[in-house]
Amino acid sequence: MRHLLTSSATALALAVTMGTAHAEPEHYNLDTEHSFIQFKISHLGFSWLVGRFNDFEGDFTYDPDEPANSEVDVTVQTRSIDSNHSERDRHLRDDDFLDVSEYPEARFVSTDFERTGEGEYTLNGELTLHGTTRPISIDVSHVGAGEDPWGEYRRGFEGTVTLTRADFGIDYDLGEEAEEVEMYLSVEGIRQD
Amino acid sequence: MALTNTRNGFGLVAILFHWLVAVLAIGLFVSGLWMTGLGYYDPWYNRAPDLHRAFGVVLFILLGLRLVWRLVNPVPRPEPGTHRWERLLAVTVQWGMYLLLFAIIVAGYLLSTVDGRSIDVFGLFQVPSVYRAGDGFEDLAGDVHYWLAMVLAGLVGLHTLGALKHHFIDRNRTLVRIFRPVRRREPRQ
Structure with a gap:
């Protein structure tokens, strides 16, 4: 009897939870202070050159129940490329590489x-580049989510993707080893709803 | 042969300054256009910009010394028969070239140093970065460096045309004076 009661209670609790827990998709804006491209x-082939884009914005929707409903939209200002070398950055912006005056945004x-x-x-x-x-x-990969100490709700992911430069028409000869670029994305969103 | 200028002509030092600056400025102009088009595997890909930066610093120092020399020396009189407008134009173009040279060098220096790097001058000394800037400042510096160099090239053309006009049309000694140092005791004209 006791066992049955417990089971019923569990079933009830589960039913209630499932009824209300079908959460709405969550909407987030990228917190660019805690996001990195x-x-x-x-x-x-001797070493790795690491750089980043400093200026971008975006938002995403995350549906905890139906991940397939999740969406992301990020726009990067290509001019903000930063490889920690001013002359090289200027070269990366010109028409040998990103041609930022012609293509100011990547999305x-x-x-x-x-x-x-x-x-x-x-x-x-x-990807438009x-x-x-x-x-x-x-x-x-999902990294984490929760309340921050200041009353906002945050969620973060990291991602990797390898891009072949020539696929996007960026084919300046840097040698065979440098035909691909590995992207590392670490993004954090602040929940809007 | 005089080292210093007189009212009749330039001394050897001023003449050397003129031609050193001319050769350096033209060399920097041509090398700048050439080196920015080099492929990644070109042997000059790194070497040419290194030399360009170093010679830019040399030109800056040379210009400073030349300016001091110019200010403490008499300025030769214009050749007889020179129109007032010609003189005005010539002097404007000359000071314009000084100003542009300094501005171009400063812009080039900033383009190379806003990330905190120094400029190495033939391994002899380093010119440190004095101004660090964020995103994109090097683009402004680079564009200014390029376009002022183009304007300067125009002024150099005008300066050269002027000199040739004095020589071949006016048939005076204006052009000759920048090749032949004035004699110490020239008979008064």
């Missing part, structure tokens, strides 16, 4: 968000 490219818009494991996802979407739009797949 970094790249890593081989220097002749990623998600098409699909698939759960692949516990806190692991594949984020598919269209250097005037070329191509589908890319970003491997994403």
Whole structure:
């Protein structure tokens, strides 16, 4: 009897929880103070050159129950490329590379968000870079979420994707080792709803 | 042969200053255009900008010394028959070139140093970075460096045309004076 009661209570609790817990998708704006868009490219096969984009904005929707409903939209100001070397940055902005006066923005818009494991996802979407739009797949891990000490609710992910420069028409010869660029994305959103 | 200027012509020092600055400025102009188009695997890809920066510093020092020399020396009189407008134009162009040279060097220096790096001058000494700037300041500095150099090239063209006009049309000694140092005791004209 006691056992039955407990089970019923559990079932009831579960039913109540499920009834109300079908949460709405959560909307977040990127907190650019805690978000980073970094790249890593081989220097002749001898070492890694690491740089980042300093200026971008974006938002995402995260649906804890139906990850597939999640969406991301991020726009990067290409002029903000920063490789910690002013002359090189100027070169990266000119038409040998990003051609930022012609293509001032790069944009990623998600098409699909698939759960692949516990806190692991594949984020598919269209990346527009250097005037070329191509589908890319970003491997994403959920890092954490919760209330911050100042009353906001935050959620963060990190992701990696390898881009082939020539796919986007950026084919200045830096050697075979440097045909691909590894992107590392660490983003944190502040919940808006 | 005089080292210093007289009212009749330039001394050897002023003449050397003129031609050193001319050769350096033209060399920097040409090397700047050439080196920014070099491929990554070109042997000059790093070497040329290193030399360009170092010679830029040399030109800055040379210009400073030349300016001091100019201020403590008499300025030769214009050749007889020079129109007032010609003189005014010539002097404006000359000071314009000084101003542009300094501005171009400062812009180039900033382009190379706003990230905190110094400029190495032939391994002899370093010119430190004095101004650090965030995103994109090097673009402004680079654009100013480029476009002022183009304006300067125009002024150099005008300066050269003027000199050739004096020589071939006016047939006076204006051009000759910048090649031949004035004699110490020249008969008064």
